[in-house]
Amino acid sequence: MNDERIEQLRKLEEHINYRFDKLDLLNNALTHRSFCNENPSETDGDNERLEFLGDAVLGLGISDLLMKKFPAFPEGKLSKLRSSIVNEQSLADIACLLMIGDYLRLGKGEEQSGGRKKPSLLSDALEAVIAAVYLDGGFAGSMEFIDHLFSPMIAEEDKNNIYKDYKTALQELSQTRFKVIPQYTLASEYGPDHDKTFEITLTVAGIITARGMGKSKKEAEQQAAKQAIEELETLDAIHPPHRHSGESRNPDV
Numbered sequence: 001m002n003d004e005r006i007e008q009l010r011k012l013e014e015h016i017n018y019r020f021d022k023l024d025l026l027n028n029a030l031t032h033r034s035f036c037n038e039n040p041s042e043t044d045g046d047n048e049r050l051e052f053l054g055d056a057v058l059g060l061g062i063s064d065l066l067m068k069k070f071p072a073f074p075e076g077k078l079s080k081l082r083s084s085i086v087n088e089q090s091l092a093d094i095a096c097l098l099m100i101g102d103y104l105r106l107g108k109g110e111e112q113s114g115g116r117k118k119p120s121l122l123s124d125a126l127e128a129v130i131a132a133v134y135l136d137g138g139f140a141g142s143m144e145f146i147d148h149l150f151s152p153m154i155a156e157e158d159k160n161n162i163y164k165d166y167k168t169a170l171q172e173l174s175q176t177r178f179k180v181i182p183q184y185t186l187a188s189e190y191g192p193d194h195d196k197t198f199e200i201t202l203t204v205a206g207i208i209t210a211r212g213m214g215k216s217k218k219e220a221e222q223q224a225a226k227q228a229i230e231e232l233e234t235l236d237a238i239h240p241p242h243r244h245s246g247e248s249r250n251p252d253v
Contacts, residue, residue: 001027012103016129018145020136025050029128030100032121034107043105047128050135054127057134061146062086065154085153091123094149100125166225170204173232178205182228184221187211200224208232 001009001024009026013019020026024044033046062085066078073081084090095101101116104125115121134142174182187199198217202210202224208231212224 008103012099015098016100016145017148018133018137018141020132022136025132025136026129027105029054029132030103030125031105032107032110032115032125034110034115035105038107047125050128050131051124052131053134054129054131057142058086058127058130058146061130061143062150062154064143065147065150069154081154085150088119088123090153091126092119094153095122095126098126098149100129166222166229170225170229170232173229174204177232178207180205182225184224186217202228204228204232208235 005027006023009020009023009030012026012030028044029047029050031043031045031047033048036043036046059082062082063078066073066081070078070081101122104116104121106115106121110121130142130146133145137145170182174180183203185201185203187201189196189198191197196215198214198220200212200214200217200220200223202208202212202221204210208228210224210227210231212220212222212227214220214223
């Protein structure tokens with residue numbers, strides 16, 4: 001590796017917030033097959049083997065983060081969350097933020113066809129970089145690296161899933177308790193087209209009334225559902241649901 005390339009990679013290290021002991025690993029992770037084909041004497045191989053390893057390391061790292069973040073989630077829900085986080089587009093988006101595309105070694109044809117911005121190449125390169133960190137810094141180093149990159153995305157997924165659960169939970173409660181589904185109504189909307197605010201009213205069996213605000217109808221509905229669940233919980237605390245007529249009040253009977 002010449003001094004110019006070393007200097008480039010040191011700049012990339014600042015973007016990804018990791019300092020390599022073995023800089024050749026990072027260089028290898030950024031080498032596309034097209035570059036190897038055109039410059040066989042200048043490389044030790046492309047990044048495909050590292051990509052293979054990085055895919056496995058990333059899957060383990062994200063699984064570990066999700067298990068810790070959501071200890072009550074069943075396997076199916078964890079799998080869906082992981083799939084929503086580890087996919088080509090999300091990996092490419094992170095690679096763009098880290099400016100990985102600027103440091104790829106590409107063949108002339110791939111360069112001319114916009115390879116530095118292709119989601120497939122960027123996502124593959126990020127997985128290869130993750131493998132390079134794993135080989136350079138061990139398991140602990142790679143887990144810390146993955147945590148740094150993906151925790152903000154996991155936090156966003158957490159918020160989105162909480163929103164989804166409010167509506168789902170309320171519908172299940174409503175059908176079980178009252179044999180009806182919640183009724184949502186658009187009460188008002190205001191603001192310019194590019195920055196509207198929506199207000200939704202919600203009723204449940206004529207007993208619960210709630211109101212939610214949001215920048216989209218969906219968000220307003222979720223907020224209304226959240227308020228309705230809280231009102232139901234308060235109502236239950238004051239007036240607990242009647243027991244089934246055949247249920248004994250004395251657990252020992």
